[in-house]
Structure formats: C-alpha cells, structure tokens
Amino acid sequence: MTSLLSRFGATSLTARVALGVTFLLTFGGIIVSIAAFAYGREAARTAYDRLLVGAANDIASAITVVDGHPVLELPHSAFELLALAPDDRIGYRIVGPNGQTLTGYDEIALPAGLAGYSDVFFDGAFFGEAARYVVVSRRFAERTWSGTIRVAVGQTLQARNAMAVDITRKALYVLAASGLAMLLLAVLVVRAVFNPLKRIAGGLAERDPHDLTPLDTDVPRETAMMIQALNAFMGRLDRQMNSMRHLISDTAHQLRTPVAALRAQADLFSDEEDPERKDRIVERIQTRSTSLGRLLDQMLSQALVIHRGDSVRREKIDLRDVVLDVFEEGDHAVLRPDIAVVPQLADQPVYVLADTTSLQEAVKNLLSNALKYGRAPVRIGATTENGVASIWVEDVGGGPDPEILSALGTRFNQSGLSRQNSSGLGLAIAHAVARSFEGQLVLDTHGDRTFRAALCFPEIKAEAA
Template identity: 70%
Template sequence: MTDLLNRLATLSLTARVAFGIAFLLIFGGLIVSIAAFAYGREAARSAYDRLLLGAATNIASAIGVQDGRPEIELPVSAFELLALAPDDRIGYRILGPEGDTLTGYEDITLPNRRNELREGFFDGTFFGEPARFAVVSRRFAERKLNGTIKVVVGQTLRARNAMAYDITRKALYVLAASGLAMVLLAMVVVRSVLKPLETMAGGLSARDPHDLTPMDTAVPRETAVMVNALNGFMARLDRQMNSMRHLISDTAHQLRTPVAALRAQADLFSDEADLSRKEKIVERIQTRTASLGRLLDQMLSQALVIHRGDSARREAVDLRDIALDVFEEGDHAVLNPEFDIQLEIGDAPVIVMADETSLKEALKNLLNNAVKYGRSPVRVGATQEEGRGAIWVEDSGSGPSAAILAELGGRFNKGTLSRQTGSGLGLAIAHSVAVSFDGELKLGATGSGSFRASLEFEAAPEWTS
C-alpha cells in the first residue's frame, strides 16, 4: 500500500491530468450511457408506436359490413409498415361489439375485460416474448350491426431494443472520440504550461554554484509564486554565505596579528634568561590571550546573530525581560568590576517581534562597549514611545567623535563586519540584529551630556498604545 502511494505521489502532472480526465470520462460515460439508452428506448418506442398505430388504423378502415355482419379484408399496406422490423413477430386480433374474437390470434392477452378495452397502447406478451400493442376502435351504427369493433395489432420488441442500443452505441462512440481528443489536448496544454518550469530547471542547472542572483520573474502568474519563493530562499542563502565569507575573512585578518604577537612573545620567553623580564613577557601573553578570547567571542556572536536573523522565528519579546536578563547575568562585571551599572525599566510591557537570543547578544555587546570605553555610571533600560520599542545602554561619557560615528555608519550600511578591534565589532553585531528584525541602531549624545546606543523596533500592533 505504501509503495502504491509513493508511486502515485511521484506521477507527473501530465499523467495526473490524463488520469483525472479519464476518470471523469468513465464516470460521465456511465451517466451518458444510461441517459442515451433511456433516450434511445423512448425514441424507438415513439417511432414503432406510430407504425403500430398506422397498421391498426389501416386494418380498422378496411372493415366493412355485409348482410349485417362485419366483413374484414386485411390490407397489405398495414403489414408492409410492420415489415420494417423483419426480426419481430407481428400479430393482430379483431374483437366484435360483444367482445368476441372475429379474427386473429387468440394468444394476444388483453390487459382487462374486452368490452372495457380502450384505444391507445399497452404492453404484453406474444408467444412468450415481450410485445407492444396498439388498439384502434371503429364505431358502426346500422340496423343489423350497432356497436364498436376494436382492432389490436402487436409487435415484439427486438427492433425497438436494437434501435435503443444503436443510439447508445453511437453516443458512446462520440463520447470516446471527444474524450480521447480531450485527453490529448490536456496533455499538450499541461506540457505547454509546464514549459517555463523546464526552462527554469535548465537555467538553474547551467548556473555557477556561487551564482545566487534572483531568477527572472517574467513568467506566468502561477509559476511566479514559486520563482519568488525560490528567489527569497536564494537571497537568504546568499546572506548566509556572505556572512560565512565575512567571518572567515575577518577571522583571518583579526587573528593574524595577535597570534603572531603571541608567537613572538613565546619565542622571547624561551630565549630570555632574566626572571623579571620573563614575568613581564607572561603578563603580556596573558593580556594578548584575554584580548584574543574577547575577539573570538564577538566574532562568534556576530555569526550567531546573522544566522538567527534569517532562520529564527519571530516571536513577541518583552524588551524589559531582555534588559533584566543581561543585567542579572553580570558578564560586564568581569571587564570592569568598579563600574556602577543601573537598570531602568518601567511597569508597562515593551513588546516587539524579534528573537530573544539575538537581542541578548546585541545588548551584551552594547553594554560591554559602554563598560570598556565609556564612563560610569552606565544605565540599561527599555522604553516605548510613539509606537516604537527601544532597548538601550547609556553611559556618562561623551562617546566617539562625530567622524568615527559617521565611519561606523558607513560600514553598517554596506552590511559588512567591522575590521577593527575597538568597539566597531560590537556595534556591528548590534546593527546586524537591528537590520535582521526591521529595526534601527541609533548612536548619539543625549541632552544630559551622556552617550546612548539604542536598538529601536516597531512595537507589536496589539501592544501599541
């Protein structure tokens, strides 16, 4: 059963359309067959009933009266009409005014009493076969003969059934021919409709593995949905690959100098005989190692937030919880235990649609930059104003110069990593988080003489006041 379902799932669209039309034609063919047979039987009954009625009328018109007795001379023309059905049996029976049989077959069974037999048609049997009968009456009003003579003419149903089957057969021939034409036309149409997909597949196969440029959207509307989805996927993949290339490039660039310095310090330590100078070399090695560790942490954070920006599902996040978690983790205390860190969050929720992990990484980097390069005290908070939620870090220093801020902004707009060891890499991480969730990184002095770095996002609609 599973193999059958798998085979059906892998059928081509052309085969599916063909099977679907064939099923509809078979189902419709059954209905048409029933309808055609019913129509054919009614048409045959109507045609042969006229023949029966004509034959009975001819016989009735040929009845005369002589010496008060009915005289019957059967006309040849009456039976010539019925001879159009050569395989059928033909019978007649003429009843007198008293209901007695004047001539004909006594085997013809009448449906009711003879004196109540009415003009028209009735079904019966003739020599054991189903038959159809017509009744015609002729009234005589003479001295010696006063009454109604009834003529009953019957015929078996072979010709009628043959005519009904013939009409049904011809209707099915037309249905089969039109159905075959529809299946062939459907296959041609499906192949024509799917031609853009074959063209797309050929274009993708011929592409360079590193070519992730958008595909041409000048395709039919139904195909454009898939093309747009594919272009969106390639754009996300391109961003991921660019992030990997930037990470590798930055890692090679940033690590080359400190690793070379560590190697040089190690060489000096092995060649140095003075113990006091060896102690200084060890201190420099420890300082370089700590700096290298922080640099690696920031690079990994950058790779993490860029990856989650494209893959993480957006959820409702309260920015107050982000600020509280980062404040309580206390990682900033390792950099400068003497710094005064203050938390400022209100009672009203500050809800945005983003990723909690990415926001924490961004806020940690902003806070570490403030502790490392700013002045105490440092405040961490979350606020909402004019439909926008913000999470921010503010220190008491004046911040970088306007020239440095402009340079940082230029690098952010290009979407690349900072290749400096200062605060640029931490700010680049925060900027990547802002861009990933349709937000903005703002850097600038406040009116109170302090410097603030904030991440701003559109507040979730249901939480917008």
C-alpha cells in the same frame, strides 16, 4: 496502501492529470452510455409504436357494417407498414362489443378494464416471444348494428431492440472519439502549462553552483509564488555564504597581528634572562591574550547574530524580558564590579518581532562597551515612544570616536578597532542585529555628559501580537 500512495505521489503531474481525465471520461462515458441506451430504446419504441398505430387505424378504417354484421377486408397497406421490420412476427385480433373475436389470434390477450376510445399500448407475448401491442377502438352507430370494435395489432421486438442498440453504438462511437480527443487535448494542454516549470528547471540545471542570483520572475501567476520562494531561499543562502566568507576573511585579517604579537612576545620571553623583564613580558602576553579572546568572542557573536537574523523564525518578544535576562546574567559584575548597572523598564510591555538570542548578544556588547569605556552611572532599559520600541544602554561619557561611527556597518572596520580595544566591533554587532529585524542602531551623544546606544524597532501592539 501506504506504498501505493507513495508511488502515486511520485508520479508526474502529467500522468496525474491524464489519469484524472481518464477517470472522469470513463465515469462520464458510463453515464452517457446508459443515457444513450435509454434514449435509443425510447426512440425505437416511439418510431415502431407509430407504425403499430398506423396499421391498426388502417385495419379499423376498413371495417364496415353489411346486413347488420361487421365485415372486415384486411388492407394490404397495414401490413406494408409493419413489413418495415422484416424479422418481426405480426399478430392482430379484432374484438366485438361482447368480447368475441371477430378475426385474428385468440391468443392475444387484451388488458382488462379497457374504456374510452383513446389508443392503448401494452406489452405482452406472441407465442412465447415478447411483443408490443396497440389497441384502437372504433364506434359504430348504424340503424342495423351499433357497438364498439377494438382492433389490437402487435409486433415482436427484434427490430426495436436492434434500433436501440444501433443508436447506442453510434453514440458510443462519438463518445469514444470525443473522449480520446479530449484526453489528447488535455495532455497537450498540460504539457504546454508545464513548459514554464521545465524552463525553470532547465535554467537551474544550467546555472553555476555558485550563482545565487534571483531567477527570472516573468512567469505565469500560478508559478510566481514558487519563484518568489526560490528567490527568497537563494537570497538567504547567498547571505549565509557571504557571511561565512566574510567571517573567514575577517578572522584571518583580525587575528594576524595579535597572533604575531603573541608569538613575538613568546620569543622575547624565551630569550630574556632578566626576571623583571620576563614579568613585564608575561603581563603583556596576558593582556594581549585577554584582548584576543574578547575579539574572538565578538567576531563569533557577530557571525551568530547574522546567521540567526536570516534563519531563525521571528517571535513576539517583550524587550523588558531581554533587559532582565542580560542584567540577571551578571556579566557586568565580572567586567566592572566597581560600576553599578541600573535597569530602567517601562510600565507596559514593549513588544517587537525579533530573536531573543540576537537581542541579548547585541545588548551584552553595548553594555560591555559602556562598562569598558564609559563612566558610572550605567543604565540599561526598554521603553516605547510614538510606536517605536527601544532597548538601550546609557553611560556617562562622550561615546566612541567619530571615525568608528563613520565606519559602522562596513567590512574590516574591526581592524582598527582591535587596536582601540574593539569598541566598534560591539557596535557593529548591534548594528547587524538592528538591520536583521527592520530596526536601526541610534547613537545619541550629549557632549561629554551622556552617551546612549539604542536598538529601535517597530512596536507590536499587544492585541496584534
């Protein structure tokens, strides 16, 4: 059963539609065939019943009373009507008031309880063969004789059945022709409907593997959602590819100078004989290694947040939890144990739609910058105001240099930042996180007193979240 379903799932849409139309036509054809046969039988019965009534009335009208006795001379017109069915056998019986047979076949049994003068039809047999009969009554009220004479005329069913079959056969011919025409029309319509899909498939097949530009959206409404989904997927893939290319390019650009400097210091150390100078060279190597390690961490962190911004499903997050997670990890105590970090949280939840890991990376970089370049006290908090949710880091100081702020969000702004201890790269990471979740990085400087870096996002109400 499972294999059958899997094979059906692999069939083309055209085959599925054709199979569905064929099933509907077959089911409908069976119903129409039954209805056509029933209609044919009814039409044949009505037509031949009228012939029987006409023949019986002709015979009844030919009965006369002579010398006090009913006399019948069978009219030829009655049998001419019934002769329209040449293969059928004809039988008749004329019954007097006392039930005696005046003429005809005694084998024809009239139904019991005949009353009134209306025509009565019934099914019976004529010498072992199925037949159809009609009984016509005629009332006589003569001075010499009075009473009711009943005329029964019957006919076998060969012509009736042949007529019913003929009507059914002709109806089936029309039905079969109509069904084939509908099936062919359905196939043509389905092929025409699927032409946009074929055009889309052809366009994708002819594309360069590196071409991730959006597809043409001039398509029928039913396929527009698929095109939009494809374009969104290719957009995410294009951003991922660009991020990968930028990461490789930026990494090579950033690491060339520090690695060359380390190599030069190592060469100097191997050639130096003075112990004091060797100690200074080792100190410089250690400083540059630490700086290089931090630079690598920040670049990998930036690649991580850019990747997660496009690939990770957004979820409801309370920014207060992010603040507590960063605070409890205690990285600040390792970087600057002499500076106390004070958390400052709102009383109510501060909900946004984002990714916890990305927000934590951004806040860690902002906190690291504050500890490295600012002065105590350093505060970290989450607040909301006028529908805007913010997670921020604040320190005492003037903030980064103006050239760093002007280069924020552009490529290769890290090249100069490595020489300035990479303060701008941390801001670039925070900027990328804010942009990934429809937010913004707001830098607020009050002279030399305080500097606040805040990630601001649209607030999600607790009920909606």
